[in-house]
Amino acid sequence: MVLKLYAVSSAIGGSGIVAMVLLEKKIPFELVAVDLTKREHKTPEYLALHPFGRVPMIDDDGFILYESRAICRYLAEKYPDQGTRLIPIDARAKARFEQGASIELAEFFPQIAKVGRQLVFNPRQGVPTDEAVLAEGQVALAKKLAEYEVILGKQKYMGGDEFTLTDIFHLYAAPMVIKAGFDVITGTGPNVKRWWNDLVSRPSWTKLQEGIRSVAMY
Template identity: 35%
Template sequence: MAIKVHGNPHSPAAQRVIVCLEEKGLEYDTVLIDLRSREQKKEPFISINPFGQVPGFEDGDLKLYESRAITKYIAHVYADKGTPLLLEGPKKLGTLYLWLEVEVQKFDASAQKIAYEILVKPVKGMTTDEAAVEQLIVQLSDVLDVYEARLAESKYLTGDSFTLADLHHLPVINNLYKTKVKSLFDARPHFSAWCADILARPAWKKALEAKY
Protein backbone atom coordinates (compact mmCIF):
# COMPACT_ATOMS: atom_id res chain seq x y z
CA MET A 1 0.00 0.00 0.00
CA ALA A 2 1.26 3.44 -0.91
CA ILE A 3 2.38 6.07 1.53
CA LYS A 4 -0.18 8.88 1.69
CA VAL A 5 0.23 12.42 2.96
CA HIS A 6 -3.00 14.23 3.71
CA GLY A 7 -2.15 17.91 3.72
CA ASN A 8 -2.08 21.23 1.95
CA PRO A 9 0.69 22.86 -0.11
CA HIS A 10 0.57 25.94 2.12
CA SER A 11 1.14 23.97 5.33
CA PRO A 12 4.71 24.13 6.72
CA ALA A 13 4.05 20.93 8.67
CA ALA A 14 2.96 19.08 5.53
CA GLN A 15 6.01 20.42 3.69
CA ARG A 16 8.20 19.02 6.46
CA VAL A 17 6.87 15.53 5.81
CA ILE A 18 7.07 15.84 2.03
CA VAL A 19 10.70 16.96 2.04
CA CYS A 20 11.60 14.03 4.29
CA LEU A 21 9.98 11.61 1.84
CA GLU A 22 11.82 13.30 -1.02
CA GLU A 23 15.16 13.01 0.78
CA LYS A 24 14.45 9.30 1.16
CA GLY A 25 13.45 8.93 -2.47
CA LEU A 26 10.18 7.28 -1.47
CA GLU A 27 7.04 7.16 -3.57
CA TYR A 28 3.95 8.68 -2.01
CA ASP A 29 0.52 9.99 -2.83
CA THR A 30 -0.85 13.32 -1.66
CA VAL A 31 -4.43 13.97 -0.57
CA LEU A 32 -5.53 17.60 -0.55
CA ILE A 33 -7.20 18.82 2.62
CA ASP A 34 -9.10 22.07 2.02
CA LEU A 35 -8.23 24.23 5.01
CA ARG A 36 -10.56 27.05 3.96
CA SER A 37 -13.59 24.80 4.26
CA ARG A 38 -12.13 23.34 7.48
CA GLU A 39 -12.01 19.87 5.96
CA GLN A 40 -9.32 19.05 8.51
CA LYS A 41 -11.96 19.23 11.25
CA LYS A 42 -14.28 16.71 9.60
CA GLU A 43 -14.42 13.04 8.78
CA PRO A 44 -12.71 11.23 7.21
CA PHE A 45 -9.63 13.29 8.08
CA ILE A 46 -10.15 13.36 11.85
CA SER A 47 -10.03 9.58 11.85
CA ILE A 48 -6.35 10.09 11.05
CA ASN A 49 -5.70 13.13 13.23
CA PRO A 50 -8.31 13.66 15.95
CA PHE A 51 -6.84 17.11 16.65
CA GLY A 52 -7.92 18.24 13.19
CA GLN A 53 -4.60 19.56 11.94
CA VAL A 54 -2.61 18.69 8.84
CA PRO A 55 -0.74 16.64 7.96
CA GLY A 56 -2.09 13.18 8.33
CA PHE A 57 0.08 10.27 7.25
CA GLU A 58 -0.60 6.70 6.21
CA ASP A 59 1.89 3.93 5.58
CA GLY A 60 -0.15 0.83 4.93
CA ASP A 61 -2.40 0.34 7.95
CA LEU A 62 -0.36 2.74 10.10
CA LYS A 63 -1.81 6.20 10.64
CA LEU A 64 0.28 9.01 12.13
CA TYR A 65 0.05 12.74 12.72
CA GLU A 66 2.41 15.46 14.04
CA SER A 67 4.96 16.23 11.34
CA ARG A 68 8.09 15.71 13.44
CA ALA A 69 6.87 12.33 14.67
CA ILE A 70 6.20 11.36 11.07
CA THR A 71 9.67 12.39 9.86
CA LYS A 72 11.29 10.44 12.70
CA TYR A 73 9.27 7.40 11.72
CA ILE A 74 10.30 7.76 8.08
CA ALA A 75 13.97 8.25 8.98
CA HIS A 76 14.03 5.15 11.18
CA VAL A 77 11.88 2.75 9.16
CA TYR A 78 13.44 3.71 5.83
CA ALA A 79 16.97 4.20 7.16
CA ASP A 80 18.41 2.25 4.24
CA LYS A 81 16.80 4.50 1.64
CA GLY A 82 18.01 7.82 0.23
CA THR A 83 19.68 10.39 2.45
CA PRO A 84 20.73 9.15 5.91
CA LEU A 85 18.92 11.54 8.23
CA LEU A 86 19.97 9.97 11.53
CA LEU A 87 23.31 9.48 13.26
CA GLU A 88 24.85 6.37 14.75
CA GLY A 89 26.37 6.07 18.20
CA PRO A 90 25.05 7.36 21.54
CA LYS A 91 27.02 10.61 21.58
CA LYS A 92 26.09 11.54 18.03
CA LEU A 93 22.48 10.61 18.72
CA GLY A 94 22.59 12.80 21.80
CA THR A 95 23.63 15.76 19.66
CA LEU A 96 20.89 14.99 17.14
CA TYR A 97 18.22 14.78 19.84
CA LEU A 98 19.48 18.03 21.33
CA TRP A 99 19.09 19.98 18.10
CA LEU A 100 15.75 18.38 17.33
CA GLU A 101 14.54 19.82 20.63
CA VAL A 102 16.19 23.20 20.04
CA GLU A 103 14.31 23.51 16.75
CA VAL A 104 10.96 22.96 18.47
CA GLN A 105 11.52 24.66 21.81
CA LYS A 106 13.66 27.64 20.78
CA PHE A 107 13.65 28.32 17.03
CA ASP A 108 10.11 27.40 16.04
CA ALA A 109 8.66 28.85 19.24
CA SER A 110 9.51 32.32 17.95
CA ALA A 111 9.91 31.88 14.19
CA GLN A 112 6.58 30.22 13.48
CA LYS A 113 4.73 32.87 15.50
CA ILE A 114 6.46 35.60 13.48
CA ALA A 115 5.49 33.87 10.23
CA TYR A 116 1.90 33.67 11.44
CA GLU A 117 1.78 37.35 12.32
CA ILE A 118 3.43 38.61 9.14
CA LEU A 119 2.30 36.11 6.52
CA VAL A 120 -0.83 34.32 7.68
CA LYS A 121 -2.83 37.02 9.42
CA PRO A 122 -3.00 39.34 6.38
CA VAL A 123 -4.26 36.46 4.22
CA LYS A 124 -7.00 35.83 6.76
CA GLY A 125 -7.94 39.51 6.83
CA MET A 126 -6.50 39.95 10.30
CA THR A 127 -4.21 42.70 11.53
CA THR A 128 -0.58 41.93 12.27
CA ASP A 129 0.38 42.70 15.86
CA GLU A 130 3.55 44.70 15.17
CA ALA A 131 4.43 44.99 18.86
CA ALA A 132 4.28 41.22 19.22
CA VAL A 133 6.41 40.80 16.09
CA GLU A 134 9.12 43.07 17.46
CA GLN A 135 9.18 41.19 20.75
CA LEU A 136 9.37 37.87 18.95
CA ILE A 137 12.20 39.17 16.74
CA VAL A 138 14.20 39.99 19.86
CA GLN A 139 13.62 36.44 21.13
CA LEU A 140 14.56 34.94 17.80
CA SER A 141 17.72 37.06 17.57
CA ASP A 142 19.00 35.55 20.81
CA VAL A 143 18.30 32.06 19.46
CA LEU A 144 20.06 32.82 16.18
CA ASP A 145 23.17 33.91 18.06
CA VAL A 146 23.39 30.38 19.47
CA TYR A 147 22.91 28.92 15.98
CA GLU A 148 25.59 31.20 14.57
CA ALA A 149 28.09 30.00 17.16
CA ARG A 150 27.22 26.37 16.47
CA LEU A 151 27.40 26.72 12.70
CA ALA A 152 30.77 28.44 12.96
CA GLU A 153 32.01 25.06 14.20
CA SER A 154 30.24 22.69 11.82
CA LYS A 155 28.57 22.72 8.42
CA TYR A 156 25.30 21.39 9.78
CA LEU A 157 23.74 21.48 13.23
CA THR A 158 24.93 18.02 14.23
CA GLY A 159 28.24 17.99 12.38
CA ASP A 160 29.23 17.39 8.78
CA SER A 161 26.05 15.57 7.74
CA PHE A 162 22.58 16.89 6.89
CA THR A 163 20.09 15.34 9.31
CA LEU A 164 16.51 15.66 10.52
CA ALA A 165 17.69 18.49 12.78
CA ASP A 166 18.43 20.60 9.72
CA LEU A 167 15.48 19.36 7.69
CA HIS A 168 12.89 20.34 10.31
CA HIS A 169 13.80 24.02 9.89
CA LEU A 170 13.19 24.20 6.15
CA PRO A 171 9.51 25.28 5.87
CA VAL A 172 9.68 28.13 8.37
CA ILE A 173 13.04 29.42 7.14
CA ASN A 174 11.69 29.41 3.60
CA ASN A 175 8.67 31.44 4.71
CA LEU A 176 10.70 33.93 6.73
CA TYR A 177 12.96 34.55 3.73
CA LYS A 178 10.01 36.48 2.33
CA THR A 179 9.91 38.86 5.29
CA LYS A 180 12.03 41.45 7.08
CA VAL A 181 13.33 38.66 9.30
CA LYS A 182 15.73 37.67 6.53
CA SER A 183 17.91 40.60 7.61
CA LEU A 184 18.51 38.73 10.87
CA PHE A 185 19.72 35.75 8.86
CA ASP A 186 21.95 37.87 6.63
CA ALA A 187 23.59 39.48 9.65
CA ARG A 188 24.90 36.07 10.73
CA PRO A 189 27.16 34.72 7.98
CA HIS A 190 27.37 31.10 9.15
CA PHE A 191 23.65 30.87 9.74
CA SER A 192 22.99 32.52 6.38
CA ALA A 193 25.30 30.08 4.58
CA TRP A 194 23.54 27.16 6.27
CA CYS A 195 20.15 28.49 5.17
CA ALA A 196 21.33 28.84 1.58
CA ASP A 197 22.73 25.32 1.67
CA ILE A 198 19.63 23.56 2.95
CA LEU A 199 17.19 25.62 0.86
CA ALA A 200 19.12 24.61 -2.27
CA ARG A 201 18.68 20.89 -1.65
CA PRO A 202 16.90 19.17 -4.57
CA ALA A 203 14.50 17.42 -2.18
CA TRP A 204 13.29 20.77 -0.85
CA LYS A 205 12.73 22.11 -4.35
CA LYS A 206 10.68 19.01 -5.14
CA ALA A 207 8.70 19.43 -1.93
CA LEU A 208 7.75 22.96 -2.95
CA GLU A 209 6.49 21.62 -6.26
CA ALA A 210 4.45 18.77 -4.74
CA LYS A 211 1.05 18.39 -6.35
CA TYR A 212 -2.12 17.85 -4.34
Template identity: 35%
Template sequence: MAEGKLILHGVASSTCTGRVLVALLEKGVEDFELKVVNVRKGEGKTPEHKALQPFGLIPVLQDGSLTLFESRAIIRYIANKFEGQGTPIYGSTPVEKALVEQWLEVEGQNFNAACKECLKYAAASPVDQEKLAQAMEKFSKVLDIYEARLSDTQFLAGDFFSLADLSHLTTGWKLFDKYKQGVVCFEGRPHVKAWWAAISSRPAWKRVLEMI
Protein backbone atom coordinates in the same frame (compact mmCIF):
# COMPACT_ATOMS: atom_id res chain seq x y z
CA MET B 1 -5.73 -0.56 4.83
CA ALA B 2 -3.60 -3.01 2.85
CA GLU B 3 0.17 -2.70 2.61
CA GLY B 4 1.29 -0.64 -0.36
CA LYS B 5 1.75 2.97 -1.29
CA LEU B 6 2.19 5.50 1.50
CA ILE B 7 -0.64 8.02 1.73
CA LEU B 8 0.12 11.48 3.09
CA HIS B 9 -2.92 13.57 4.01
CA GLY B 10 -2.27 17.30 3.92
CA VAL B 11 -1.36 20.13 1.57
CA ALA B 12 2.12 21.06 0.36
CA SER B 13 1.81 24.70 1.42
CA SER B 14 1.36 23.62 5.05
CA THR B 15 4.62 23.95 6.97
CA CYS B 16 4.05 20.62 8.72
CA THR B 17 3.06 18.71 5.58
CA GLY B 18 6.01 20.25 3.75
CA ARG B 19 8.34 18.96 6.46
CA VAL B 20 7.16 15.41 5.74
CA LEU B 21 7.42 15.85 1.98
CA VAL B 22 11.06 16.91 2.28
CA ALA B 23 11.83 13.86 4.42
CA LEU B 24 10.20 11.51 1.91
CA LEU B 25 12.14 13.00 -0.99
CA GLU B 26 15.45 13.06 0.90
CA LYS B 27 14.97 9.34 1.53
CA GLY B 28 14.27 8.71 -2.13
CA VAL B 29 10.65 7.70 -1.52
CA GLU B 30 8.70 8.40 -4.70
CA ASP B 31 5.86 5.90 -4.34
CA PHE B 32 3.50 7.92 -2.18
CA GLU B 33 0.19 9.70 -2.67
CA LEU B 34 -0.46 13.22 -1.42
CA LYS B 35 -4.15 13.28 -0.57
CA VAL B 36 -5.11 16.93 -0.29
CA VAL B 37 -6.79 17.96 2.96
CA ASN B 38 -7.20 21.72 3.23
CA VAL B 39 -7.87 22.56 6.88
CA ARG B 40 -8.52 26.21 6.00
CA LYS B 41 -11.58 25.03 4.09
CA GLY B 42 -12.73 22.93 7.03
CA GLU B 43 -11.69 19.63 5.48
CA GLY B 44 -9.84 18.63 8.65
CA LYS B 45 -13.09 18.58 10.61
CA THR B 46 -14.84 15.93 8.55
CA PRO B 47 -15.65 12.66 10.33
CA GLU B 48 -13.43 10.81 7.86
CA HIS B 49 -10.38 12.94 8.63
CA LYS B 50 -10.98 13.08 12.39
CA ALA B 51 -11.04 9.30 12.41
CA LEU B 52 -7.39 9.55 11.31
CA GLN B 53 -6.40 12.68 13.26
CA PRO B 54 -8.67 13.38 16.24
CA PHE B 55 -7.52 17.02 16.48
CA GLY B 56 -8.50 17.68 12.86
CA LEU B 57 -5.01 18.76 11.81
CA ILE B 58 -2.50 17.81 9.12
CA PRO B 59 -0.41 15.95 8.15
CA VAL B 60 -1.38 12.32 8.61
CA LEU B 61 0.65 9.44 7.18
CA GLN B 62 -0.93 6.07 6.43
CA ASP B 63 1.40 3.13 5.90
CA GLY B 64 -0.53 -0.10 5.76
CA SER B 65 -2.17 -0.60 9.16
CA LEU B 66 -0.27 2.34 10.67
CA THR B 67 -1.86 5.77 10.93
CA LEU B 68 0.56 8.38 12.24
CA PHE B 69 0.20 12.09 12.91
CA GLU B 70 2.46 14.91 14.18
CA SER B 71 5.01 15.89 11.55
CA ARG B 72 8.15 15.36 13.61
CA ALA B 73 7.01 11.88 14.62
CA ILE B 74 6.33 11.13 10.96
CA ILE B 75 9.76 12.27 9.76
CA ARG B 76 11.44 10.14 12.42
CA TYR B 77 9.41 7.17 11.22
CA ILE B 78 10.36 7.82 7.59
CA ALA B 79 14.05 8.12 8.50
CA ASN B 80 13.92 4.77 10.33
CA LYS B 81 11.73 2.88 7.86
CA PHE B 82 13.87 3.87 4.88
CA GLU B 83 17.18 3.83 6.73
CA GLY B 84 19.00 1.96 3.97
CA GLN B 85 18.19 4.36 1.14
CA GLY B 86 18.49 8.01 0.23
CA THR B 87 20.13 10.59 2.48
CA PRO B 88 21.18 9.26 5.93
CA ILE B 89 19.28 11.93 7.86
CA TYR B 90 19.09 10.36 11.33
CA GLY B 91 22.76 9.87 12.18
CA SER B 92 24.73 6.63 12.19
CA THR B 93 25.91 6.40 15.82
CA PRO B 94 24.19 6.81 19.20
CA VAL B 95 25.94 10.15 19.66
CA GLU B 96 24.85 11.44 16.25
CA LYS B 97 21.28 10.29 16.81
CA ALA B 98 21.19 11.98 20.21
CA LEU B 99 22.40 15.25 18.69
CA VAL B 100 19.80 15.01 15.93
CA GLU B 101 17.12 14.54 18.59
CA GLN B 102 18.48 17.42 20.66
CA TRP B 103 18.36 19.89 17.78
CA LEU B 104 14.97 18.63 16.63
CA GLU B 105 13.74 19.56 20.10
CA VAL B 106 15.42 22.96 19.83
CA GLU B 107 13.70 23.52 16.49
CA GLY B 108 10.30 22.53 17.83
CA GLN B 109 10.51 24.31 21.18
CA ASN B 110 12.54 27.42 20.35
CA PHE B 111 13.07 28.19 16.65
CA ASN B 112 9.60 27.26 15.44
CA ALA B 113 7.69 29.19 18.08
CA ALA B 114 9.78 32.35 17.73
CA CYS B 115 9.76 32.17 13.93
CA LYS B 116 5.97 31.78 13.80
CA GLU B 117 5.56 34.80 16.07
CA CYS B 118 7.56 36.82 13.54
CA LEU B 119 5.51 35.41 10.68
CA LYS B 120 2.29 36.51 12.35
CA TYR B 121 3.38 40.12 11.83
CA ALA B 122 5.51 39.78 8.68
CA ALA B 123 2.60 38.19 6.79
CA ALA B 124 0.02 40.74 7.96
CA SER B 125 -1.33 43.47 5.73
CA PRO B 126 -0.52 46.12 6.66
CA VAL B 127 2.60 45.07 8.57
CA ASP B 128 2.76 46.33 12.14
CA GLN B 129 6.45 47.24 12.07
CA GLU B 130 6.70 47.83 15.81
CA LYS B 131 5.30 44.41 16.71
CA LEU B 132 7.37 42.75 13.99
CA ALA B 133 10.52 44.38 15.38
CA GLN B 134 9.67 43.15 18.89
CA ALA B 135 9.11 39.60 17.63
CA MET B 136 12.32 39.73 15.59
CA GLU B 137 14.24 40.85 18.66
CA LYS B 138 13.10 37.73 20.52
CA PHE B 139 13.89 35.55 17.51
CA SER B 140 17.36 37.07 17.26
CA LYS B 141 18.26 35.53 20.61
CA VAL B 142 17.51 32.08 19.17
CA LEU B 143 19.54 32.86 16.05
CA ASP B 144 22.50 33.95 18.18
CA ILE B 145 22.57 30.49 19.74
CA TYR B 146 22.44 28.96 16.26
CA GLU B 147 25.31 31.18 15.14
CA ALA B 148 27.44 29.92 18.02
CA ARG B 149 26.61 26.30 17.26
CA LEU B 150 27.16 26.64 13.52
CA SER B 151 30.54 28.27 14.04
CA ASP B 152 31.71 24.82 15.18
CA THR B 153 29.80 22.50 12.84
CA GLN B 154 28.48 22.75 9.29
CA PHE B 155 25.03 21.54 10.29
CA LEU B 156 23.18 21.47 13.60
CA ALA B 157 23.85 17.88 14.66
CA GLY B 158 27.38 17.84 13.24
CA ASP B 159 28.99 17.89 9.83
CA PHE B 160 26.11 16.02 8.20
CA PHE B 161 22.67 17.14 7.01
CA SER B 162 19.95 15.63 9.18
CA LEU B 163 16.34 15.78 10.29
CA ALA B 164 17.39 18.55 12.65
CA ASP B 165 18.22 20.82 9.70
CA LEU B 166 15.42 19.57 7.46
CA SER B 167 12.78 20.43 10.04
CA HIS B 168 13.62 24.15 9.78
CA LEU B 169 13.02 24.46 6.05
CA THR B 170 9.30 25.14 5.82
CA THR B 171 8.90 27.75 8.54
CA GLY B 172 12.31 29.28 7.87
CA TRP B 173 11.56 29.66 4.16
CA LYS B 174 8.40 31.61 4.88
CA LEU B 175 10.17 34.12 7.11
CA PHE B 176 13.60 34.33 5.45
CA ASP B 177 12.59 34.11 1.80
CA LYS B 178 8.85 34.52 1.19
CA TYR B 179 8.50 37.49 3.55
CA LYS B 180 12.08 38.65 2.93
CA GLN B 181 13.31 38.88 6.52
CA GLY B 182 16.47 36.91 5.81
CA VAL B 183 18.59 40.03 5.34
CA VAL B 184 17.78 41.16 8.87
CA CYS B 185 18.10 37.68 10.37
CA PHE B 186 21.45 36.92 8.73
CA GLU B 187 23.10 40.26 9.45
CA GLY B 188 26.10 39.60 11.69
CA ARG B 189 25.42 35.85 11.55
CA PRO B 190 27.52 34.50 8.66
CA HIS B 191 27.32 30.90 9.84
CA VAL B 192 23.52 30.95 10.01
CA LYS B 193 23.48 32.51 6.54
CA ALA B 194 25.78 29.80 5.13
CA TRP B 195 23.77 27.05 6.83
CA TRP B 196 20.52 28.36 5.41
CA ALA B 197 22.03 28.64 1.93
CA ALA B 198 23.20 25.03 2.16
CA ILE B 199 19.97 23.47 3.38
CA SER B 200 17.60 25.57 1.26
CA SER B 201 19.46 24.70 -1.95
CA ARG B 202 18.94 20.96 -1.60
CA PRO B 203 17.11 19.32 -4.54
CA ALA B 204 14.46 17.72 -2.31
CA TRP B 205 13.47 21.11 -0.90
CA LYS B 206 13.38 22.66 -4.36
CA ARG B 207 10.94 19.97 -5.42
CA VAL B 208 8.69 20.75 -2.46
CA LEU B 209 8.74 24.44 -3.38
CA GLU B 210 7.47 23.49 -6.83
CA MET B 211 4.46 21.83 -5.17
CA ILE B 212 3.50 24.90 -3.14
Protein backbone atom coordinates in the same frame (compact mmCIF):
# COMPACT_ATOMS: atom_id res chain seq x y z
CA MET C 1 -0.07 -0.34 -0.38
CA VAL C 2 1.72 2.91 -1.23
CA LEU C 3 2.07 5.41 1.60
CA LYS C 4 -0.55 8.16 1.54
CA LEU C 5 0.36 11.69 2.58
CA TYR C 6 -2.58 13.85 3.62
CA ALA C 7 -1.30 17.38 3.20
CA VAL C 8 -1.74 20.72 1.49
CA SER C 9 -0.34 20.83 -2.03
CA SER C 10 2.26 23.52 -1.31
CA ALA C 11 5.56 22.75 0.42
CA ILE C 12 4.76 24.77 3.53
CA GLY C 13 4.70 23.97 7.24
CA GLY C 14 4.54 20.36 8.28
CA SER C 15 3.38 19.28 4.83
CA GLY C 16 6.62 20.61 3.35
CA ILE C 17 9.03 18.99 5.78
CA VAL C 18 7.33 15.58 5.59
CA ALA C 19 7.39 15.72 1.79
CA MET C 20 11.07 16.64 1.93
CA VAL C 21 11.82 13.59 4.06
CA LEU C 22 9.91 11.40 1.62
CA LEU C 23 12.09 12.73 -1.21
CA GLU C 24 15.35 12.48 0.74
CA LYS C 25 14.50 8.87 1.67
CA LYS C 26 13.24 8.04 -1.85
CA ILE C 27 9.93 6.73 -0.48
CA PRO C 28 7.11 6.44 -3.05
CA PHE C 29 3.94 8.16 -1.89
CA GLU C 30 0.52 9.33 -2.96
CA LEU C 31 -0.60 12.85 -2.11
CA VAL C 32 -4.12 13.14 -0.76
CA ALA C 33 -4.53 16.90 -1.07
CA VAL C 34 -6.50 18.47 1.78
CA ASP C 35 -8.12 21.80 0.93
CA LEU C 36 -8.06 23.85 4.11
CA THR C 37 -10.13 26.63 2.54
CA LYS C 38 -12.96 24.12 2.13
CA ARG C 39 -12.35 22.84 5.68
CA GLU C 40 -11.72 19.32 4.43
CA HIS C 41 -9.56 18.82 7.53
CA LYS C 42 -12.62 19.32 9.76
CA THR C 43 -14.96 16.77 8.19
CA PRO C 44 -16.16 13.89 10.39
CA GLU C 45 -14.24 11.44 8.20
CA TYR C 46 -10.96 13.32 8.61
CA LEU C 47 -11.45 13.95 12.32
CA ALA C 48 -11.99 10.22 12.83
CA LEU C 49 -8.37 9.78 11.73
CA HIS C 50 -6.85 12.99 13.12
CA PRO C 51 -8.69 14.29 16.22
CA PHE C 52 -7.04 17.73 15.97
CA GLY C 53 -8.07 18.16 12.33
CA ARG C 54 -4.72 19.33 10.95
CA VAL C 55 -2.23 18.42 8.26
CA PRO C 56 -0.05 16.54 7.58
CA MET C 57 -1.02 12.97 8.33
CA ILE C 58 0.12 9.69 6.80
CA ASP C 59 -1.53 6.34 6.19
CA ASP C 60 1.22 3.73 5.90
CA ASP C 61 -0.69 0.56 5.04
CA GLY C 62 -3.27 1.26 7.74
CA PHE C 63 -0.87 2.83 10.24
CA ILE C 64 -2.15 6.36 10.81
CA LEU C 65 0.29 8.93 12.16
CA TYR C 66 0.07 12.69 12.58
CA GLU C 67 2.33 15.48 13.92
CA SER C 68 4.98 16.33 11.33
CA ARG C 69 8.10 15.83 13.46
CA ALA C 70 6.82 12.42 14.58
CA ILE C 71 6.12 11.46 10.97
CA CYS C 72 9.60 12.55 9.90
CA ARG C 73 11.24 10.49 12.64
CA TYR C 74 9.12 7.45 11.81
CA LEU C 75 10.08 7.57 8.13
CA ALA C 76 13.76 8.09 8.90
CA GLU C 77 13.81 5.17 11.31
CA LYS C 78 11.73 2.82 9.14
CA TYR C 79 14.05 3.33 6.16
CA PRO C 80 17.46 3.96 7.79
CA ASP C 81 19.58 2.73 4.85
CA GLN C 82 17.41 4.09 2.05
CA GLY C 83 18.26 7.48 0.59
CA THR C 84 19.82 10.04 2.92
CA ARG C 85 20.47 8.85 6.47
CA LEU C 86 18.64 11.46 8.52
CA ILE C 87 19.17 10.08 12.03
CA PRO C 88 22.72 9.02 13.00
CA ILE C 89 23.49 5.58 14.38
CA ASP C 90 26.61 6.32 16.45
CA ALA C 91 25.65 7.16 20.03
CA ARG C 92 27.53 10.45 20.21
CA ALA C 93 26.42 11.56 16.77
CA LYS C 94 22.82 10.70 17.64
CA ALA C 95 23.10 12.62 20.91
CA ARG C 96 24.34 15.65 18.97
CA PHE C 97 21.43 15.25 16.58
CA GLU C 98 18.94 15.07 19.47
CA GLN C 99 20.55 18.15 21.00
CA GLY C 100 20.02 20.03 17.73
CA ALA C 101 16.42 18.83 17.46
CA SER C 102 15.74 20.06 21.00
CA ILE C 103 17.28 23.44 20.20
CA GLU C 104 15.04 23.80 17.14
CA LEU C 105 11.88 22.97 19.08
CA ALA C 106 12.65 24.90 22.27
CA GLU C 107 14.66 27.88 21.04
CA PHE C 108 14.08 28.53 17.32
CA PHE C 109 10.51 27.43 16.64
CA PRO C 110 8.73 29.47 19.36
CA GLN C 111 10.27 32.69 18.02
CA ILE C 112 9.77 31.97 14.31
CA ALA C 113 6.18 30.93 15.11
CA LYS C 114 5.59 34.22 16.95
CA VAL C 115 6.79 36.18 13.93
CA GLY C 116 4.87 33.92 11.55
CA ARG C 117 1.64 34.44 13.48
CA GLN C 118 1.90 38.20 12.98
CA LEU C 119 3.12 38.21 9.37
CA VAL C 120 1.36 35.20 7.87
CA PHE C 121 -1.61 33.88 9.82
CA ASN C 122 -3.09 37.07 11.27
CA PRO C 123 -3.39 38.71 7.81
CA ARG C 124 -5.03 35.56 6.42
CA GLN C 125 -7.60 35.66 9.20
CA GLY C 126 -8.19 39.40 8.98
CA VAL C 127 -6.55 40.02 12.36
CA PRO C 128 -4.44 43.19 12.71
CA THR C 129 -0.70 42.75 13.17
CA ASP C 130 0.45 43.39 16.72
CA GLU C 131 3.58 45.39 15.98
CA ALA C 132 4.88 45.06 19.55
CA VAL C 133 4.62 41.26 19.49
CA LEU C 134 6.17 41.18 16.02
CA ALA C 135 9.12 43.32 17.12
CA GLU C 136 9.61 41.21 20.23
CA GLY C 137 9.68 38.04 18.14
CA GLN C 138 12.11 39.52 15.63
CA VAL C 139 14.53 40.60 18.35
CA ALA C 140 14.33 37.22 20.09
CA LEU C 141 14.86 35.41 16.79
CA ALA C 142 17.92 37.51 15.99
CA LYS C 143 19.36 36.60 19.39
CA LYS C 144 18.78 32.89 18.76
CA LEU C 145 20.46 33.08 15.38
CA ALA C 146 23.45 34.83 16.92
CA GLU C 147 23.74 31.78 19.16
CA TYR C 148 23.36 29.56 16.09
CA GLU C 149 26.31 31.40 14.56
CA VAL C 150 28.51 30.13 17.40
CA ILE C 151 27.25 26.55 17.07
CA LEU C 152 27.61 26.52 13.29
CA GLY C 153 31.16 27.83 13.61
CA LYS C 154 32.01 24.46 15.19
CA GLN C 155 29.94 22.08 13.06
CA LYS C 156 28.47 22.10 9.57
CA TYR C 157 24.85 21.49 10.48
CA MET C 158 22.65 21.99 13.52
CA GLY C 159 22.72 18.28 14.33
CA GLY C 160 26.45 17.79 13.78
CA ASP C 161 28.59 17.53 10.68
CA GLU C 162 25.99 15.61 8.66
CA PHE C 163 22.64 16.81 7.29
CA THR C 164 19.83 15.41 9.48
CA LEU C 165 16.17 15.83 10.37
CA THR C 166 17.22 18.65 12.69
CA ASP C 167 17.99 20.82 9.68
CA ILE C 168 14.79 19.85 7.87
CA PHE C 169 12.73 20.83 10.91
CA HIS C 170 13.99 24.42 10.51
CA LEU C 171 12.16 24.61 7.17
CA TYR C 172 8.77 24.28 8.87
CA ALA C 173 8.06 27.99 9.25
CA ALA C 174 11.07 30.09 8.23
CA PRO C 175 10.42 29.98 4.44
CA MET C 176 6.86 31.24 4.99
CA VAL C 177 8.13 34.09 7.15
CA ILE C 178 10.76 35.04 4.57
CA LYS C 179 8.13 34.98 1.80
CA ALA C 180 5.91 37.22 3.95
CA GLY C 181 8.59 39.90 3.99
CA PHE C 182 10.88 39.27 6.93
CA ASP C 183 14.16 37.75 5.77
CA VAL C 184 15.15 35.70 8.78
CA ILE C 185 18.71 35.28 7.48
CA THR C 186 19.48 38.93 6.70
CA GLY C 187 21.85 40.31 9.31
CA THR C 188 23.10 36.91 10.46
CA GLY C 189 26.72 35.82 10.41
CA PRO C 190 28.49 33.85 7.68
CA ASN C 191 28.03 30.48 9.36
CA VAL C 192 24.25 30.82 9.55
CA LYS C 193 24.10 32.08 5.96
CA ARG C 194 26.24 29.18 4.74
CA TRP C 195 24.06 26.67 6.60
CA TRP C 196 20.78 28.18 5.44
CA ASN C 197 21.85 28.41 1.81
CA ASP C 198 22.86 24.74 2.00
CA LEU C 199 19.37 23.78 3.23
CA VAL C 200 17.31 25.70 0.69
CA SER C 201 19.51 24.64 -2.23
CA ARG C 202 19.10 20.90 -1.60
CA PRO C 203 17.54 19.21 -4.66
CA SER C 204 14.67 17.82 -2.56
CA TRP C 205 13.68 21.29 -1.36
CA THR C 206 14.07 22.99 -4.74
CA LYS C 207 11.92 20.30 -6.40
CA LEU C 208 9.21 20.84 -3.82
CA GLN C 209 8.86 24.49 -4.75
CA GLU C 210 6.83 23.30 -7.73
CA GLY C 211 4.35 21.75 -5.30
CA ILE C 212 4.07 18.42 -3.51
CA ARG C 213 1.84 16.93 -6.17
CA SER C 214 4.59 17.40 -8.77
CA VAL C 215 6.89 15.01 -6.88
CA ALA C 216 4.33 12.45 -5.65
CA MET C 217 4.85 9.03 -7.20
CA TYR C 218 1.19 8.15 -7.64
